[in-house]
Structure formats: structure tokens, C-alpha cells
Amino acid sequence: MRWVALAVLVVVVGCGSGSSEPQPVGEKLVGSVAQMATCSDWDKATRAQRIATIHDIRQQINLKDSAVKTPELSDHAAYEVLHNTCKRNFAGSFRLYKLYARATGFAAFADN
Numbered sequence: 001m002r003w004v005a006l007a008v009l010v011v012v013v014g015c016g017s018g019s020s021e022p023q024p025v026g027e028k029l030v031g032s033v034a035q036m037a038t039c040s041d042w043d044k045a046t047r048a049q050r051i052a053t054i055h056d057i058r059q060q061i062n063l064k065d066s067a068v069k070t071p072e073l074s075d076h077a078a079y080e081v082l083h084n085t086c087k088r089n090f091a092g093s094f095r096l097y098k099l100y101a102r103a104t105g106f107a108a109f110a111d112n
Contacts, residue, residue: 021052022046022048022049022051022052023049023052024037024049024052024053024055024056024057025037025041025042025044025045025049025050025052025053026038026041026053026096032056032059032060033053033056033057034056034057034059034060034061034096034097035060035095035097036095037053037056037057037095037096037097038092038093038094038095038096039082039085039086039088039091039092039093039094039096040092040093041053041096042082042083042086042096043086043087043092050079050082050083051075051079053096054075054078054079054082054100055075057078057096057097057100058072058073058078058100060097061097061100061101061104070101070104071104071105071107072104072107073100073103073104073107077103077107078100078103081099081100081103082096082099082100085099
């Protein structure tokens with residue numbers, strides 16, 4: 001009887017570990033891909049993975065408890081900046097967070 005209970009527990013725990021949400025692309029460091037994701041990763045990703053990557057980068061650049069407030073790019077503006085840069089054949093090693101961070105200087109003009 002114990003074995004049956006253990007088997008049921010393993011199955012239940014195993015079923016809950018999968019995630020149906022798209023995952024951001026790139027190498028993960030300390031729970032985030034923000035620092036390591038490159039244009040090569042972007043090019044291989046689905047649209048949903050790209051949006052998840054933008055959210056991860058935004059969360060790392062715009063820290064909630066920070067005294068410094070960094071402008072945010074909308075999903076649309078960030079997608080356009082990253083996509084238009086990464087589609088260049090020389091941009092494979094560009095870091096996405098650097099592209100995003102530099103583009104935030106123009107955030108007020110991005111959606112106009």
C-alpha cells in the first residue's frame with residue numbers, strides 16, 4: 001500500500017512541474033536570461049518566447065525596489081527595437097538587454 005501512495009505522490013508532483021507558459025530564451029543566470037540573451041537566441045525563438053524574454057529583461061532593468069526609475073518600453077516598442085536590430089546578419093552576439101536599455105532613452109518617442 002505504501003508503494004501505491006508513493007507512486008501516486010510522484011505522479012502528482014511530476015504533473016505540476018511542467019509549465020505551459022512560454023519561457024524566455026537565452027542562458028539563465030540567477031533565475032533570469034536578461035544578462036545573457038543574444039540576438040542569436042532571439043532569432044531562434046517563437047513570438048511568445050520573444051515576448052517572455054522582453055518581460056524578463058524589463059523586470060531586471062526596471063527593478064521594483066530601486067530608487068532609480070528607468071523608462072519602460074511597451075511590448076510593441078521593445079519587440080520592434082529588438083527584432084529590427086537582430087534581423088541584421090552581423091548582430092548575432094548583441095546582448096538584448098543592452099539594446100533594450102539603450103532604447104529606453106527614447107521610450108517617450110517610441111509609440112508616437
